[in-house]
Amino acid sequence: MSAVRPTGPLDRVAGAHDAAVLAVARRGEPVARAGLADALQVTPQAISKILTRLIDRGLMAESGSFSSGPGKPTTLYRIVAESRRAIGLHLTRSRLHGVVADLTGQVLDRRSVGIDPARPVPALIADLAEMARELARHGRGELLGVGVGMPGPVDPVEGVYGGSASSADGWRGAPIRALLLEELALPVHLDHDSRAALVGESWSQPGLLDNAALVLAEEGLGASLRLDGAIVRGAHSQAGEVGHTVVRMDGLPCPCGRRGCAQAEYLAALEAGDQELAARVLATVVLDLVRLVDVDRVVLGGRAVYAHHRVTMEAVRAALDEGLRAEARLHVEVLLSTRGIDLIAAGAACQVLEHEYGLPTALVGPETG
Ligand SMILES: [Zn+2]
Known part of the structure; x- marks a missing residue:
């Protein structure tokens, strides 16, 4: 990086x-x-x-x-928590939310502004830079850099937003990291929203989430994984992208081309006001993830989860109880993220801290550049 x-x-x-x-x-x-x-x-x-x-x-x-x-x-x-700071920005199609955090990942201050999805890339970069500069005025201590978390696909190595296939996606291919680095002259990290969130949760609770999945429901449905203590990325940085696993054969069409994808079914259920069905879709995804990658903790977060957290937590716990009943030794704890709307921005800030003061990746896996 x-x-x-x-x-x-x-x-x-x-x-x-x-x-x-x-x-x-x-x-x-x-x-x-x-x-x-x-x-x-x-x-x-x-x-x-x-x-x-x-x-x-x-x-x-x-x-x-x-x-x-x-x-x-x-x-x-x-x-010395106040000795270092990092800025985290959470970019979506409608909003930019930013925080400045201290060395322990604690949020010192936050900002939020609306974003027009049609905003041209240079203006978008100017928005990101302006928010980073505003946040930098709060707290003291050395400012280590800026992390940006956004919905994928994102290439974290190149720092490029891959974007959707839609011709309306004007941000597709934007080299966000390079542009923002040029603007701010600070190290910049770009990653998936769900991965930033998981790094943030792990940074605040070291050792607790060594085998964990973070399932994020915002404008889409995604997840990220930490297995045997290391964040898992995969060949195309898509590991854990559960939104396009199928939960219903011949179900609703999904922009990815398949039918019955978890994300399509989840968003449609929310749209129809059927929170229980949405929660069951999410619960199915969580149980499948647990079965597939063997995690012992699942953290749920994101605006859609917070809006319906009780029904969601109940559905997920019920699905795990029933789905794992035959194997009593498999114990999985389900947690609701405690970070609220700061989850991804705080996580993006923690990715900067992790890069600087986390366990060197060379000892646990390949250096990613
Ligand atoms: Zn799909």
Whole structure:
């Protein structure tokens, strides 16, 4: 990506240790050297070196001490949340929602404006840049970059919006990352809305969502996956795109060319005011995902879910209870995202943080550029 520093293998190991300490500290409670040594399975001496590095960079600080008996008191350390910031933008066909977040992913401020889908790309980029500049005035700490989350298809490596086949889609092929980077002179990340959302949820709750799916219902229906601790992208960055899996043979026609796609059936049910049917479609998608990729947590989010969250949660839990009844050892927890309308924008900001301070991808999978 745009802001990758050249790193050697040793840097990667050091980076992984730093990231692991930050992940523990991000949970909120002040931490002691011994606790970190336990969590990371390294010696307290190694932890001292890591902490010195993080304190030098202003990412961690001492946070008092306590005595639990005779001898030297134990020093505590905390993450310096205000030391870094990232901006996240959530772009849809009708709206731009932006947040600025601190190092822990907590939202400091937010903005929202309407967007005309016919807006030409240069004007759209100017809108994105203006919102980023406004948000940058809030909080202090080094501004690391701007993340953009939007409905796919998106090529996150090239930073290009793939767009729909519709000739009315004037944003199709727009190199959003390059244009915005030129405008702001800051690192920019572009990704699918659902993937940004999942990175955000994982960043705020490190370790909780190592095998998880995030199912997003906004103007469409999508999902993203994190398996064995790594975000899954797939050959065309489409992994988890459940919206075009079929839930009804010979069902409603879908713009993709097939019939009975989950997204077409879901949106039609909502349109008809049949929230229970919509919830059952979503529940089918969730159960199929659980069966296919074996996750133990499913996070539901997006405006359509929030609008009907009770009926949706009930339908999903009922489908999982019934669908997995024969296998008692398969336990799947269903959660509603706690981020509300900030979900994708906050996630996009967290993708910037993750890129800078997350576990280096080279240790868990191929470097994506
Ligand atoms: Zn389809």
